[in-house]
Amino acid sequence: MDSMLSLIIGIAVVACLLVGLVVGLVVSSRRGSRPGPPVEGDAPATTVPPAQAPVEPDAEVVPDEAPTQAPVETVEEPAAPALDVPEPASSRLVRLRQRLAGSQNALGKGLLALLSRDRIDEDTWESIEDTLLTADVGVAATTELVEKLRTRLRVEGGGDARQVLREELVALIGADVDRSLSVSGAGEDPGVVLVVGVNGAGKTTTVGKIARILVAEQRSVVLGAADTFRAAAAEQLTTWGDRVGVPVVRGEEGSDPAAVAYRAVDAGAEQGADTVLVDTAGRLQNKKGLMDELGKVKRVVEKKAAVTETLLVLDATTGQNGLIQARVFAEAVDVSGIVLTKLDGSAKGGIVVAVQRELGVPVKLVGLGEGADDLAPFEPGAFVDALLS
Ligand SMILES: Nc1nc2c(ncn2[C@@H]2O[C@H](COP(=O)(O)OP(=O)(O)OP(=O)(O)O)[C@@H](O)[C@H]2O)c(=O)[nH]1
Structure with missing residues (x-):
């Protein structure tokens, strides 16, 4: 009886060992066939397709085996675009x-x-x-x-x-006129520069170019895209800002320009920026509307920080028309400086004299091309020398 029991136990032990051995082999062979986790720098496995007869274009190709797992994709963070270095x-x-x-x-x-x-x-x-x-x-x-x-x-x-x-x-x-830009605020406040002018005069471009000048001077800048009339204007300004790493505050198309301008100045104050440049819309179809809008932008912004400079952008190629526009804007806001754009495309540099006399305000900057750094401070001596060279 004892020997019978020992025999049964012996058979059971051998059976257990055999089962364990078989299970172990199966598990280890499965493990060996599973792909390991992707390792950075590993060369991707190349699969050489077996030679096969050409398949009819619309014939359905059924893979031999459904993949057990979705392929793991390595998502690479896009590298931050290199910032422009504005020309000194x-x-x-x-x-x-x-x-x-x-x-x-x-x-x-x-x-x-x-x-x-x-x-x-x-x-x-x-x-x-x-x-x-x-x-x-x-x-x-x-x-x-x-x-x-x-x-x-x-x-x-x-x-x-x-x-x-x-x-x-x-x-x-006018050689003795102060043509410097007031880009610094009082105390901790940022300087606020409002840029006004009729659409197409080069306002947005000028805001972008001024931002580059300030960045080249190591100043921190925030841009406000308060030209909410045209969505592309905010887009355009954002491109200028991105190129030099300057943040842009913008609003929905058609939203209140004064609210966007306020948010920009608020953000500038919050970030301790030196200067906030605000681009505005310049529709001239209705003088009262324009005056109301620009007046409101100024009033609302000044709840946060004083406007230190209001620049009127004028297209030098528009001649007498430009002077009429200048008059309308000067009635709407207190213009403190003029930016004369597109002087590269006009032989009529005399407009510098005419517009200063018209408004009693100095030309402070001149635009001399479409390039990002084609904006220069206006210097009467250098201007006349260029004229007579
Ligand atoms: N040649 C030349 N072109 C300029 C100059 N300044 C601006 N421009 C061009 O003038 C065109 C209009 O400029 P914008 O900055 O879009 O004008 P805007 O006044 O902001 O007009 P909106 O965006 O419609 O409000 C663009 O093609 C600019 O590249 C300049 O000094 N010289």
Whole structure:
């Protein structure tokens, strides 16, 4: 009986061992067939498809085996785009002076040729007046300049015509005027720069270019896209901001521009920014509407921080039309400076004189191209030198 029991136990033990061995083999063979977790840097496994007969385009190909697991995708974070390094002011000025000289050459050369004649008779003075009027200098400024030139060149016996012309042109433009931008606020407040002007004058582009100038000067900037009239304007401003790593506060298309401007200034204050630049819409179809809108933007922003500069952007190629626009905007807001854009595309640099006289406000910046750094501080001496070069 005992030997019988020992035999049964022995058989049971052997059976258990056999079952364990078989189970172990199966499990280990399954483990070996499962793919391991993806390892960074592992070369992807290449599967060479077996040679097979061409398949009809619409024949359904059924895979031999359904995949046991969805393929693991490694999602790579897109690398942050490299930021632009804005051109420093010094090299920008040299480059843009040459461009200015190119566009204003006809005016300067024309005046010099007339004034260098051996005898300046009445016809010549008339031609000088015509040249100035054609360049949009304006009637009053032209009369004033011609009187001064007559006195110095004819009555006083003249001297170097180029030198006299240079001095009188610089004096006409205003050499001693403060043309610096007020971009700093009081105490902890950011400086707030409102940029106004009719659509298409180059407002948004100018805001982007000013941001680059400030970034090049190591200032921290926030942009406010308060031109909510056109969605593309906010888009355009965001592109400018992204290129130099400057945040842009924007709102829905059609939303209240004053609210967007306020949020931008609020964000600037919160972040301790040096300057907030606010782009505005410039529809001119209704003067009252424009005045109400810009007035409200200013009032609402000033609940947070004072507006330190209001720049009016004018397209230099629009001549007398530009002056009419300037008048309307100056009635709507207190303009403290003028940005004359597209001077590279106009031979009528005399508009600088006309618009300053019209508004009693200095031209502070000039746009000289579509490039990102094609905006320069306006310097009367350099401007006249470019004119006469
Ligand atoms: N040649 C030249 N083109 C300029 C200059 N400034 C702006 N532009 C161009 O003028 C066009 C209009 O500029 P925007 O900045 O869109 O004008 P905006 O006043 O903001 O107009 P909206 O966006 O419609 O409100 C763009 O094609 C600019 O590249 C400049 O100084 N010279």
